[in-house]
Amino acid sequence: MNVDTESVVYSRLEKTANALRANNMEVFIVENRQKAMEKTEELLSEGDRIGLGGSVTLNECKITDLVRSKKYRFIDRYEAGLTAEQIRERHIEALSADVYITSSNAVTENGELYNVDGNGNRIAAIAYGPGKVIVVAGYNKITPDLKEAIMRVKRIAAPANVKRLKIDGYCSKTGECISCKTENSEMSDGCSGQGRICCDYLISGYQREKNRIKVILVAEKLGY
Numbered sequence: 001m002n003v004d005t006e007s008v009v010y011s012r013l014e015k016t017a018n019a020l021r022a023n024n025m026e027v028f029i030v031e032n033r034q035k036a037m038e039k040t041e042e043l044l045s046e047g048d049r050i051g052l053g054g055s056v057t058l059n060e061c062k063i064t065d066l067v068r069s070k071k072y073r074f075i076d077r078y079e080a081g082l083t084a085e086q087i088r089e090r091h092i093e094a095l096s097a098d099v100y101i102t103s104s105n106a107v108t109e110n111g112e113l114y115n116v117d118g119n120g121n122r123i124a125a126i127a128y129g130p131g132k133v134i135v136v137a138g139y140n141k142i143t144p145d146l147k148e149a150i151m152r153v154k155r156i157a158a159p160a161n162v163k164r165l166k167i168d169g170y171c172s173k174t175g176e177c178i179s180c181k182t183e184n185s186e187m188s189d190g191c192s193g194q195g196r197i198c199c200d201y202l203i204s205g206y207q208r209e210k211n212r213i214k215v216i217l218v219a220e221k222l223g224y
């Protein structure tokens with residue numbers, strides 16, 4: 001596997017950052033996960049009600065630990081013992097949070113965020129509701145365009161997440177979406193059944209509300 005040189009990494013990050021800024025998102029480029037956590041902390045205010053999208057990236061950056069600080073009011077959907085109905089209520093509460101923090105399944109060099117959900121709670125919060133959305137994404141999430149972003153989810157992100165969630169699905173065994181067997185498959189083609197984690201698709205392009213979405217691009221591999 002080719003590893004990009006530091007200058008290639010930063011030049012792609014800059015290109016992506018400029019395109020996201022042109023789409024009215026605020027962007028920060030940081031060198032590693034520690035700096036990503038510090039930048040996230042800078043963007044938060046004491047007393048903020050915070051919702052979180054499920055994310056390996058946020059765990060790796062210790063942002064999941066950060067939001068548990070007593071300084072903030074974390075809408076904790078991971079609290080032990082919650083019933084399915086209580087988790088649903090926390091998801092709905094997160095839609096009116098002061099801040100929603102998440103990663104992105106892909107970030108294109110054309111300035112788009114691309115996300116796919118099983119339940120839709122995360123993409124709903126990215127699109128509308130929380131006053132501020134902080135997106136933390138590693139260099140590995142950057143794709144040249146939407147076409148590659150769609151394939152990134154089908155070939156990397158979704159199969160890895162299905163495995164992580166211990167779902168007995170097609171892509172957990174083969175490492176890619178069932179739709180990859182078909183030439184020219186469409187974005188929403190895939191498997192069927194309760195184990196499917198790709199159901200709702202969101203492309204965040206130009207934003208009318210300037211800087212509501214704040215993207216922290218990290219110059220290292222994070223999540224998948």
Ligand code: SF4
Nearest residue numbers: 158171177190191198
């Ligand atoms: S649609 Fe199904 S097979 Fe395709 S990536 Fe998603 S979970 Fe895997």
